[in-house]
Amino acid sequence: MSDVMIRLDEVHKRYDGQAGDAVAPLSMEIREGEFVVFVGPSGCGKTTTLRMINRMVEPSGGRIWIDGRDVTDVDPDELRKHIGYVIQQVGLIPHLTVAANVGLVPKLLGWQRDRIEARTAELLDLVGLDPAAFGGRYPKQLSGGQQQRVGVARALAADPPVMLMDEPFGAIDPITRARLQEEFLALQRRIRKTIVFVTHDVDEALRLGDRVAVFGEGSRLVQFDTPLGILTNPADDYVRDFLGSGAAVRRLGLLNVGDLRKPEPADRLPLRVSSGDSVHSVLERMLRDGADRVIIEGESTEDDRELTLRELLMAGSAR
Amino acid sequence: MPFHEYVLRNAHRIMFLAAQHVQLVLLSVAVATAIGVGLALATERAPRLRSWLLSTTGVLLTMPSFALFGLLVPVLGLGLGPAVVALTVYAIFPILRNTVTGLETVTPAVVDAAKGMGMRSGQRLRMVRLPLAWPVILNGIRVSTIMLVAIAAIGAAVRGPGLGELIFRGLARIGGANALNEALSGVLGIVVVALLLDLSFVLIGRLTTPRGLHV
Amino acid sequence: MSTRDEVANATGEAKSWVLPVIAAALVVIVFASINARELDSIEARLLSGEEILARVGEHLRLVAISTVAVILLAVPLGVLLSRPGMRLLGAPVLAVANAGQAIPSIGILVLLAILFGVGIWMAVISLVLYALLPVLRNTMVGLKQVDRALIDAGRGMGMSARQVLVTIELPLAVPVMLAGIRVALILNVGVATLATYTNAGGLGSLIESGIVFNRMPVVLAGSILTVALALSVDWLAGVCERGLRPRGI
Ligand SMILES: Nc1ncnc2c1ncn2[C@@H]1O[C@H](COP(=O)(O)OP(=O)(O)O)[C@@H](O)[C@H]1O
Numbered sequence: 006m007s008d009v010m011i012r013l014d015e016v017h018k019r020y021d022g023q024a025g026d027a028v029a030p031l032s033m034e035i036r037e038g039e040f041v042v043f044v045g046p047s048g049c050g051k052t053t054t055l056r057m058i059n060r061m062v063e064p065s066g067g068r069i070w071i072d073g074r075d076v077t078d079v080d081p082d083e084l085r086k087h088i089g090y091v092i093q094q095v096g097l098i099p100h101l102t103v104a105a106n107v108g109l110v111p112k113l114l115g116w117q118r119d120r121i122e123a124r125t126a127e128l129l130d131l132v133g134l135d136p137a138a139f140g141g142r143y144p145k146q147l148s149g150g151q152q153q154r155v156g157v158a159r160a161l162a163a164d165p166p167v168m169l170m171d172e173p174f175g176a177i178d179p180i181t182r183a184r185l186q187e188e189f190l191a192l193q194r195r196i197r198k199t200i201v202f203v204t205h206d207v208d209e210a211l212r213l214g215d216r217v218a219v220f221g222e223g224s225r226l227v228q229f230d231t232p233l234g235i236l237t238n239p240a241d242d243y244v245r246d247f248l249g250s251g252a253a254v255r256r257l258g259l260l261n262v263g264d265l266r267k268p269e270p271a272d273r274l275p276l277r278v279s280s281g282d283s284v285h286s287v288l289e290r291m292l293r294d295g296a297d298r299v300i301i302e303g304e305s306t307e308d309d310r311e312l313t314l315r316e317l318l319m320a321g322s323a324r
Numbered sequence: 325m326p327f328h329e330y331v332l333r334n335a336h337r338i339m340f341l342a343a344q345h346v347q348l349v350l351l352s353v354a355v356a357t358a359i360g361v362g363l364a365l366a367t368e369r370a371p372r373l374r375s376w377l378l379s380t381t382g383v384l385l386t387m388p389s390f391a392l393f394g395l396l397v398p399v400l401g402l403g404l405g406p407a408v409v410a411l412t413v414y415a416i417f418p419i420l421r422n423t424v425t426g427l428e429t430v431t432p433a434v435v436d437a438a439k440g441m442g443m444r445s446g447q448r449l450r451m452v453r454l455p456l457a458w459p460v461i462l463n464g465i466r467v468s469t470i471m472l473v474a475i476a477a478i479g480a481a482v483r484g485p486g487l488g489e490l491i492f493r494g495l496a497r498i499g500g501a502n503a504l505n506e507a508l509s510g511v512l513g514i515v516v517v518a519l520l521l522d523l524s525f526v527l528i529g530r531l532t533t534p535r536g537l538h539v
Numbered sequence: 540m541s542t543r544d545e546v547a548n549a550t551g552e553a554k555s556w557v558l559p560v561i562a563a564a565l566v567v568i569v570f571a572s573i574n575a576r577e578l579d580s581i582e583a584r585l586l587s588g589e590e591i592l593a594r595v596g597e598h599l600r601l602v603a604i605s606t607v608a609v610i611l612l613a614v615p616l617g618v619l620l621s622r623p624g625m626r627l628l629g630a631p632v633l634a635v636a637n638a639g640q641a642i643p644s645i646g647i648l649v650l651l652a653i654l655f656g657v658g659i660w661m662a663v664i665s666l667v668l669y670a671l672l673p674v675l676r677n678t679m680v681g682l683k684q685v686d687r688a689l690i691d692a693g694r695g696m697g698m699s700a701r702q703v704l705v706t707i708e709l710p711l712a713v714p715v716m717l718a719g720i721r722v723a724l725i726l727n728v729g730v731a732t733l734a735t736y737t738n739a740g741g742l743g744s745l746i747e748s749g750i751v752f753n754r755m756p757v758v759l760a761g762s763i764l765t766v767a768l769a770l771s772v773d774w775l776a777g778v779c780e781r782g783l784r785p786r787g788i
């Protein structure tokens with residue numbers, strides 16, 4: 006339906022003096038307005054891939070197009086002025102005020118002062134910081150979460166169609182991180198940027214992405230699908246391992262009750278569990294297999310007990 | 325003659341020599357700053373050349389100053405020439421050293437982010453790296469300056485300008501009436517000059533350190 | 540860290556054989572050019588082999604005596620000033636000593652000469668005064684940076700304060716103290732070139748006589764030999780510093 010915004014074609018990278026590829030040949034298409042998350046273990050080449058898109062890292066081969074233009078045809082500094090870039094350490098310039106940090110790219114682009122000021126205020130507002138209160142502060146006078154908001158505002162300054170974000174919420178405490186993720190999703194629904202977002206946190210990937218690219222070692226693209234698609238049909242054991250336990254419960258988080266249709270009635274075999282399994286893990290497995298009864302194995306067959314899903318829920322309920 | 329009376333009577337001359345002293349030091353420090361900062365920037369991509377320069381300028385600093393003046397006299401004659409050159413040579417190391425350290429201590433993420441925003445390398449240097457390294461660079465310039473104020477006194481041995489002249493005149497008239505007064509006024513003058521320059525560096529530091537760095 | 544300490548570090552990094560080789564080359568150049576030239580009577584007198592040897596001897600004697608004196612004075616003083624009861628005194632003493640660094644070495648020499656007369660001993664006193672600070676400061680810094688836990692452990696084992704000082708604190712402070720002593724040594728070689736102005740001889744008197752008699756070859760020879768001496772002493776000090784450092788630190 007929408008146009009391709011970013012296209013990678015057999016892009017790969019080998020750093021000088023290293024034996025293997027940091028990123029093995031990789032091809033993918035990212036549509037306009039799409040929020041794509043790269044997820045994978047540390048060192049698998051996510052950052053390198055991301056940085057090749059704005060040419061912070063020069064690819065060893067392959068081609069990259071943004072909006073139909075080969076990035077190698079554009080002066081890298083010009084290219085970067087029109088791509089938002091957010092990193093984990095934020096990298097706000099410490100001797101510039103918050104407003105000056107946000108207004109830096111427009112200034113480099115030669116905008117008029119009034120226009121820069123208006124844009125700066127608008128952006129700070131957008132990321133939930135009062136321009137009057139925060140514009141004149143210095144980065145050191147902000148909390149980590151506030152700094153990252155400024156980082157996002159700064160990346161949006163020249164209204165770039167594409168945003169590259171490298172673990173932007175990685176260094177922030179869990180509560181603030183959850184709030185920032187929430188707000189950022191709301192923001193994205195308004196601004197509809199094409200976003201490539203890197204994380205090593207599966208939950209974050211599944212929560213944020215329209216589509217999630219799961220990487221294995223050497224930036225091998227193992228699966229590229231919607232969160233629901235990945236949770237429902239993991240491509241292989243690697244992805245299953247990577248999702249870890251709880252995939253079935255997580256999948257529920259992506260479904261709304263309104264989406265559900267009444268299933269065909271079917272006889273299911275009871276699930277055999279041992280008395281040492283946690284209720285949580287048993288429920289997870291029942292959900293995955295669609296079972297409605299469990300048999301809790303005892304010392305011998307006579308000691309086996311059977312519980313229905315209903316009984317299990319009642320027994321486990323807090324009241 | 326009591327010391328204060330000597331100073332009052334010769335105030336004009338002492339002030340003149342003090343001004344000369346300051347000019348000599350500042351001129352040398354200015355040249356050394358251009359060289360030191362320039363070398364630090366020029367060797368950013370040549371770490372081995374850079375460490376060679378650091379140890380070489382460091383070794384130069386262990387050379388006795390009288391000997392360095394002596395080496396330069398046959399080439400440059402007596403007077404201002406050898407004094408400026410020798411002082412410049414001594415002042416390079418602290419400035420080079422601190423410029424290197426200052427640039428190295430700039431948080432890489434800040435430079436990376438600036439690059440990611442599309443700042444050219446010259447813009448990154450001018451707008452990000454140098455301002456952030458500045459307090460450290462300035463401290464190198466301060467250390468050099470204070471050091472030169474003392475070394476410049478020896479320049480008078482090769483007829484260099486400045487307050488050292490009073491010390492050597494006192495020496496030449498040992499036993500004479502005003503020997504002590506002359507030498508003492510030279511020594512104290514130098515201490516006062518060092519103190520004043522040190523204070524001005526504190527002031528310059530306050531005025532030129534970007535505000536965001538010490539909030 | 541002071542600039543002098545950094546210099547000691549930087550020169551310590553230089554390839555160990557470079558400095559002595561340069562120094563030796565300088566000496567060879569000086570003697571070769573002396574032999575190659577027609578010297579007038581003044582030059583010949585100042586640059587004769589015995590004269591030069593005598594100057595070098597005077598220089599080394601000045602440096603040796605004053606460096607030993609500096610160590611004997613500054614180390615115990617530094618230890619004393621770092622003892623618990625004396626800590627408060629340490630900071631002001633260091634501040635005064637630091638401010639004293641602003642006094643030019645030639646100033647101390649000349650003032651002492653005017654006040655108390657000239658000669659070797661006046662020169663030694665000047666050198667000692669000037670080189671005291673780095674050793675004093677590094678002794679105090681070196682002792683201060685010893686891990687408190689080690690000291691407590693020593694006391695906990697039943698050692699007396701004195702035993703803790705001798706067996707734990709001092710050995711751990713030695714590297715920093717040695718760095719300070721090396722700085723003092725370098726300073727002493729430099730200031731000793733000025734000792735000629737208080738009639739204590741040394742290589743500086745070659746430079747001075749050369750200037751006074753307007754004989755540039757003498758000025759040059761004196762300067763180059765001084766530089767060679769300074770490089771060799773610095774190199775030797777570096778070697779000793781590495782050798783004397785307690786193992787395992
Ligand atoms: N500048 C570099 N020079 C050399 N090797 C690098 C560089 N940056 C990353 N690498 C290597 O490339 C691989 C991928 O790194 P990276 O892209 O940072 O992974 P990720 O972001 O997924 O953790 C790693 O093995 C890393 O060591």
Ligand SMILES: [Mg+2]
Nearest residue numbers: 051052053171
């Ligand atoms: Mg990464």
